[in-house]
Amino acid sequence: MSFLDKAKDLANxxxxxxxxxxxxxxxxxxxxxxxxxxxxxxxTGGKYHDQIENVSxxxxxxxxxxxxxxxxAQQGGTxxxxxxxxxxxxxxxxxxxGDGPAQPGGTPSA
Numbered sequence: 001m002s003f004l005d006k007a008k009d010l011a012n013x014x015x016x017x018x019x020x021x022x023x024x025x026x027x028x029x030x031x032x033x034x035x036x037x038x039x040x041x042x043x044t045g046g047k048y049h050d051q052i053e054n055v056s057x058x059x060x061x062x063x064x065x066x067x068x069x070x071x072x073a074q075q076g077g078t079x080x081x082x083x084x085x086x087x088x089x090x091x092x093x094x095x096x097x098g099d100g101p102a103q104p105g106g107t108p109s110a
Contacts, residue, residue: 030063040052
């Protein structure tokens with residue numbers, strides 16, 4: 001068995017273990033989200049209540065989706081982030097050196 005085969009085997013074992021742990025953490029994540037939502041709303045005096053509720057409901061939707069699919073929901077497919085890019089959908093584009101957000105027109109910041 002080559003080094004690469006061993007590395008792939010270990011990576012698969014880690015992925016399986018992470019899936020198991022994610023399933024166990026789901027209910028705690030929901031509790032933590034509720035606590036954070038309440039504290040944020042209180043800290044802002046209700047000024048951002050609608051925005052907090054909106055984000056909270058979206059996060060709860062993702063958590064519920066992952067729990068209902070067995071905790072192994074992965075984002076796959078072909079994204080439009082470019083070949084070889086590790087950028088996630090909705091993430092701010094990075095400069096090629098990965099040292100911060102890209103500048104409009106490709107001009108580095110001073």
